[in-house]
Each structure stands twice: as structure tokens, then as C-alpha cells.
Amino acid sequence: MLSRPPLVFLSSLLCCALISACAATPKTQRPARPAAASHTVAVPAADDPLGQGLQASLTDRGWSLMQYDPSALADNRGYQRLSTLARYRMTLSSKRIGDCRNGDASYLYNVAVIENDGGGVIAAMTGAQCRETAIERFGDELDRKRFSPPASGPS
Numbered sequence: 001m002l003s004r005p006p007l008v009f010l011s012s013l014l015c016c017a018l019i020s021a022c023a024a025t026p027k028t029q030r031p032a033r034p035a036a037a038s039h040t041v042a043v044p045a046a047d048d049p050l051g052q053g054l055q056a057s058l059t060d061r062g063w064s065l066m067q068y069d070p071s072a073l074a075d076n077r078g079y080q081r082l083s084t085l086a087r088y089r090m091t092l093s094s095k096r097i098g099d100c101r102n103g104d105a106s107y108l109y110n111v112a113v114i115e116n117d118g119g120g121v122i123a124a125m126t127g128a129q130c131r132e133t134a135i136e137r138f139g140d141e142l143d144r145k146r147f148s149p150p151a152s153g154p155s
Contacts, residue, residue, distance in 0.1 A: 039149040041113065042068040042086035050094050050107050055136035058090065061142060073141045083116030090114075100130035109134055113147065125143055 041063045046052045055065055066086055082089060094109035111134075112124040123141045127134060142148075 020155050037083075037085055038087050040064045040066055040086040040088075042082055042116070044068065044070045044090065044092055046092070048094065048096070048107060048135040049105060050096075050131050050134060051092055053131060054090065054092060054111055054138050057135060057139040057142060061147070062138070064149075083098060087116060088113055088122065089116055097128060102130070104130045104132055106130050107134060113142070 039062070040140075041058050043058070043065050044051065045067050046055055054056050059065060068082060068086075068089065069131050070091065090111065090113050092109065092111045094107045094111075097108050098106045100106050106129060108128045110124075110126045113122040114120065115122060123145050125134075125138060125141055126138065129137070
């Protein structure tokens with residue numbers, strides 16, 4: 001039977017071996033992101049005036065846009081692959097609910113800008129408003145969060 005000191009020594013040795021094995025395990029690397037992707041927001045295809053206006057808010061602030069298919073992304077959860085093409089993505093669900101007094105369409109909407117790598121939410125808004133008001137609020141939120149493309153190089 002082993003006495004206590006050798007047992008403590010063997011336990012310590014085993015712990016050190018496990019720690020060393022974990023440290024030696026190669027880390028999975030995120031695919032390289034081209035510099036242009038750091039300046040890009042993936043956006044859902046917009047065939048309605050609200051979506052087009054929200055996308056214009058991004059381009060007005062210097063972002064490049066690329067379209068993605070939200071239903072395909074939801075099916076395969078390819079956020080890491082998407083992150084090699086665009087650092088952020090915009091999500092939008094909206095439904096036209098009527099007209100405002102000035103004749104502008106009114107929408108019930110939920111919009112968010114999300115970082116593709118970690119899923120952090122940069123900006124999010126939900127509301128029921130006239131199209132122009134929703135677009136203005138989105139732009140104000142982007143400005144408040146200081147959401148603008150990096151000055152230069154990849155980030």
C-alpha cells in the first residue's frame with residue numbers, strides 16, 4: 001500500500017501531465033478575414049422601403065454591404081464562415097401595418113446589428129413607427145454607438 005506522500009506526488013504528477021497535454025493541444029484558428037470584410041456588413045435582401053432605408057443608413061456611414069440569405073444562415077448557422085466575408089450582420093423582421101398621417105408607410109419592426117464572430121449585439125431596436133422615423137432612429141442609434149468602419153486595415 002502506498003503511503004500518503006507518494007500518493008500526493010503521483011496526484012500532482014498526473015495533474016501536471018493533464019495540464020501539459022491541454023496546453024499542447026492545437027487551438028482551432030478562425031479563418032483569416034480579408035481587410036475588406038472589416039468594413040462590411042452583411043444585410044438581408046431588402047425589397048421593401050424600410051429595409052432599403054436602413055441599409056442606406058449603413059452605407060451613409062461608410063459601410064460596404066453584402067447580401068445574405070437569412071433563412072439559409074438560420075438553417076446551417078454558418079456565422080463563422082459569414083464572418084470571413086463580413087464582420088457584422090444586420091437582421092431585420094418587419095411588417096407593414098398601415099399608413100402614417102403624412103402618407104408614409106408604418107411598420108412593426110425589429111432590427112439588430114450583430115458581430116458575426118461572437119454574436120455580440122452592437123445595436124438593436126424594436127418599434128412600430130413611420131418608415132422615415134424608424135430609419136432616422138436607426139441612424140441615431142448607430143451614431144450613438146459610434147458604429148463606423150475602422151479607419152484602416154483589418155480589425
